[in-house]
Amino acid sequence: MTSCATCIVRNSAICGALSNAELATLNKIGRRRTLEAGETLIWEGEESVLVANVIDGVLKVTTSLKDGREQIVGIACPSDFLGRPFGENAGQSVVALSDAKVCLFAREAFDGFAREHPDLQTTLLERILGELDLSRRWMLLLSRKTASERVATFILEMSQRLADHGCAAPGGSIDTLRLPFGRQQMADILGMTIETVSRQLTELKKRGVIRLPSRQAIEIVDRAALEALA
Amino acid sequence: MTSCATCIVRNSAICGALSNAELATLNKIGRRRTLEAGETLIWEGEESVLVANVIDGVLKVTTSLKDGREQIVGIACPSDFLGRPFGENAGQSVVALSDAKVCLFAREAFDGFAREHPDLQTTLLERILGELDLSRRWMLLLSRKTASERVATFILEMSQRLADHGCAAPGGSIDTLRLPFGRQQMADILGMTIETVSRQLTELKKRGVIRLPSRQAIEIVDRAALEALA
DNA sequence: CGTACACTTGAGACCATTCAAACTTGGTGG
DNA sequence: CCACCAAGTTTGAATGGTCTCAAGTGTACG
Structure with missing residues (x-):
């Protein structure tokens, strides 16, 4: 019962x-x-x-x-x-x-x-x-933002949500997000293709804005840079 | 009072x-x-x-x-x-x-x-x-539909709305819409540019699906074709 | 160790945008 | 009645961002 x-x-x-x-x-x-x-x-x-x-x-x-x-x-x-x-x-x-x-x-x-x-x-x-x-x-976002703006916004939004109510999975500080979904779902949220999401993430990684410690984790290194992009 | x-x-x-x-x-x-x-x-x-x-x-x-x-x-x-x-x-x-x-x-x-x-x-x-x-x-619509799908959907949606509650301005039968806005606002609704909206409308006109009797009016000639597009 | 699956990377095509110019439309005054 | 003007719209050519298709890489799991 x-x-x-x-x-x-x-x-x-x-x-x-x-x-x-x-x-x-x-x-x-x-x-x-x-x-x-x-x-x-x-x-x-x-x-x-x-x-x-x-x-x-x-x-x-x-x-x-x-x-x-x-x-x-x-x-x-x-x-x-x-x-x-x-x-x-x-x-x-x-x-x-x-x-x-x-x-x-x-x-x-x-x-x-x-x-x-x-x-x-x-x-x-x-x-x-x-x-x-x-x-x-x-x-x-869906109608007017560019691919990089979308991904930046997405990361910040998820970080926000994690802070509010422990939605976005366990085992992370505020700046390390363990996301409950893969690239295809990110693409379906952001209205893009899986390939474009991937490209934008590697771009952000190259620029030192984020790190990608594991498949489903995103670590925010430079939050200010993300905010500027979004 | x-x-x-x-x-x-x-x-x-x-x-x-x-x-x-x-x-x-x-x-x-x-x-x-x-x-x-x-x-x-x-x-x-x-x-x-x-x-x-x-x-x-x-x-x-x-x-x-x-x-x-x-x-x-x-x-x-x-x-x-x-x-x-x-x-x-x-x-x-x-x-x-x-x-x-x-x-x-x-x-x-x-x-x-x-x-x-x-x-x-x-x-x-x-x-x-x-x-x-x-x-x-x-x-x-904003994330996944193409320009022509968007315009077709838009026309049908507005026609629907006109039928429901006389929103979309006076002086039209069910199939002649007098819209309360211009191309820029259509673009802002559909998440496209004014030029793309215009091109799609002329395309539909050429194909005989709609007519454009005046600047702010759209007449649906072939509703079935629109529905197929949307 | 090998297989499957998810993700990344690359090259090319395509659709919508951008920028620019021409054209309508409706209103105003000569 | 027509010329003129401003605003909105259409059309054209070129650009560019995202998608598509295809191959490569990595990672988890048996």
């Missing part, structure tokens, strides 16, 4: 808006689920039947074209909210990048609960507004 | 969630304002002091880089909501594209009112979720 009382994201997820009594009610309509890396939780275009809180792991939120071109429009870390409440269709797919644990709710049940709990709605609204700001800023 | 009772967006804006009594309270903290084309209502990066409902006219929501590169991340039409509630900073600028009328609220007063009126919050949440879906779909 899993319980909200012992949940590690109890206070940082939207559940933080609820009292223990309210949480007990929510607990009844929710259930936990584990996902393996690569597993899809939500399919783009399908009916929106699920919403979820991330408990552990990292997931990607994507939209794609029929021919396979894909764009990652969001990265979900522990305590982040997933899914499309108050709507019939899921606009994006959600896929686990690492093994993950989520707290699932049937969308309709969640909608009903939310309508009766204004504080939860406020919290949710604040989160979604933050997401909207983020995705709009990202639109500027 | 302006009154919500006679407001033309009374039912289509977020105010639709409120009773007449509640609306009277909201009316006290709001005021009307007219904007001339080109006037800025909200500045990116400044403190978020205002939120608003659009009553008349069309406005653009933009983010930009210091060097002037700009991306339009949203178009606001009558009954649309503007601004950043529950947050300190405005992430985007809002500029009137045509002469416009808006219903303004001090952000903090609005936040307070919203917290006490769950139905308003639900409505707002639904709207913001819709905006998020839209902007995420647009990210895919």
